[in-house]
Amino acid sequence: MSRPSAPDSLLRREIGRVGVATIAMNGVIGSGIFALPAVGIAQAGYFSPWLFLLCGVLILSVALTLARTASFFETTGGPIVYTSHAFGRFIGFQTGLLIYISRVAAIAASANLIVSYAAPIWSPLSSGLPRMIAIAGYITLATILNAIGVRAGMAALYLISILKLAPLLLLILVGFPAVEWGLVTSANVLPPEAIGRTMLVLLYAFIGFEFSLINAGETRDAHSAIPRTLVTTVLAIAVCYALIQLVAVSVGPDLGGSNAPLIELARRLMGPTGALALGLGVVFSIGGGSLTSLLTAPRLTYALSRDGTLPGWFGTVNVRTRVPVNSILFCGVLSIAMAVGQQFVWLATLSTFVRLLTYALCIVSLPIIQRTLPAEPGQFKLPGRLAIPAVALLLILWLLSQSTMENFAIAGCVVVAGSVGYWLCTRKRGVAATSFESTEIPRRGERTIDKGR
Template identity: 25%
Template sequence: MSRLRAGTGPLRRKPIEHIEDPEGARSEQLTRVLGLWQLTAIGVGGIIGAGIFTLAGTVANGTAGPAVVLSFVIAGIASAAAALSYAEFAGLIPKAGSAYTYGYAVLGEVVGWCIGWDLLLEYTAIVAVVAIGISGYFEFLIGNLGAHVPAWMMGAPGTGPGHRVDLFAAVLCLLIAYLLNQGMSNAARFETSVVVLKVVVVLLVVVVGFLHIDTGNYRPFFPYGVGGAFTGAATVFFAVFGYDAMSTAAEESKDSQRHMPKAIVYSLAIAMVLYILACLVLTGMQHYTEIDRESGFSTAFKSVGLSGLANVVAVGAIIGILTVMFTFMLGVTRVWFSMSRDGLLPKWFARTHPTRHVPTRVTWIVGAASAVIAGLVPIAEAAELTNIGILLAFAVVSTSVIVLRRTRPDLPRAFRCPAVPLVPAIGVCFSLWLITFLHWQTWVRFAVWFVVGLVIYGGYSYRHSVLARTPAPGDTP
């Protein structure tokens, strides 16, 4: 067998030099339309959103107190180590699929399958969590305007009196699916415009909020102990890795090998600065025990007599958090598309629209699934569901960088992760460590999903994989 493909059975790997569309896949191709700043906007759009406008208040109130700022710093360190690993792979393998494709190429098909299968659930759940967060601000805004909305449509069962379904969140999921199906050029223009608006709102929050900080609200800084800050980091972690979902769009970038690594680094750096400043403002304006879990900044500004600005923040949050939904729904559809194109899932899912060149079928399926989760599952349970698979994906990508540096040091790399193996090892250790802080219910849900995935792989994917049915380049019959 040619050195272009190594391993057999579940350990067979995609040849990195020849990762391209399978023969005859013209109906399964994406169009390269994204430039550097559009990619960066998608990354920033995925990172900044629910973390500032929703999860910061949720974690401050019930998990970390003012130490929520350290929760974001801890999560940011782990995320930065993994981000550098993603940046190296993004310049090396400019194809859709992100961690799924990287794991497949370096560690083998079964590892790629497991990561891809996990991401299908995690990304879909993230879309739902963000939709729920927007719904919280929508309820705040409606209440401030004196309007009345029936209680049955304002939250999942058990989240409040009379709540039956979070209808606003569910409808938002379907609207994002519709937007993504209009074509990447149109969708990216919308995303970039809204990201600019969102950053302006965050800067407004920070500048005005600093004028109303009461340092007494920072005491006690660790009301739940130092462990509370780490538990909070595990919860907010999904809010600092939008670049992961953005990297799934590598196949739609005009110059992925040059632009994707830069976009990953730029988007994380911009987001972390804004996160730290925003958390300091939130916990300084209002005591952590009084922060609203779903519309933290709006209620904080209202508490200091700035109701007008509170409404502006609520509107900005509703519009701005849409970009997070956009980024992660983009991510899950591209992972699903890649897995189907590789034969690990039915090829029917990989069919793209004949003129818009987007995977419309999987996009509508994901839109419907996320709508069901957003409408019926409380935000805390949905948030924890998102993290374990992403942390494992980070560990796999970081490990893959170390492995590939040793096995294929000759490969041309547009971006090189610094201090290998130290930096990727930090990403692995932080990711595995943060996983231990998740609740046991999260482990159970993940285990069930993982077992279902292995059954599907053994019963379908192993035999239908393109690598199982097509000789590698250079192989002789």
């Protein structure tokens, strides 16, 4: 074991464009799309496909903004790097902490859900000690896969990606001829308040694309590969979700109260075999989301340690596997603790709300980054300059205004606890909490490792 002597110098750049797309896709397509079509049908009926499209527009505007921001950096941490450069170490630390909490909450939520899906097969998994053991065992296995190395974690993601996408694409293909275009195009528009409340719930199915930004220090040609691949992947997912909802509301307009709407939809379209295929797709989707979270979340604590705002223990990199092993193990243990102590809905709500806050912080960082860092030929650019980021920020603020005070209180507690930890750590390590420039984290043209690795 050894600490990196230079930022990201011991991490291997083993993730290519396909890997970036796989991480982003698995970050987004998880448990949400298998449950939320029912919520859309219950709250919006035949208007629900339009709400999925609106969510897609929002997420695409955020993805475009973050893609532009990512084109200035090649360093592990993603949003931490952006907000630190724009506003200093303290804001960067709080951004990283909020994202980390949202990721751990998502891992814990996924573990709860996957064990719940397994409970009908073996009833003791529904509660008590067997359920706790199953949750802990699942997270432990995912943690070990990521601790072995980036290649092992990515290999598992590639396999899971195929197994999770195939049933969804088959559902669209078989159900598309049954789409009720007339009912969808003539659906009654919901009031703005109802649209906001419903979108805030549906958005859980869309978040997670920023995973691919966090592993920039392990991505080949990160400043070029990440932005374009990220936008393409998010656009494809948004279209896929809208098509799924079109099929769902057309074939199953009565599924608003279903706990497993797509499984019932597959049963109606393809019989028991189709239902089984979708059931397996649920398992693989949740598994892929968990593996992606455990691949990316530990890089946040690694990045914060690298920047001097967390203890050096989190920055320890295994000499053989070149992964931040301590951060990976800590993430696994914390995820287990949260998973056995909370339920899916609470964890999912926390993850979504906190993620919107960090998206907003990243968006307001972009103008400062563009003003303080030089542009380079071939860099990803946004049409209309800051028009798209402005739209994204307004939409996020509008959605946040639909949240409850409990959500704000939880986020406030995280910020307060993080502030105390930040002060203790920086005081002990003698790190000045002023400018991100003092971290000497390389940007484009200032790489510290061999890209050919």
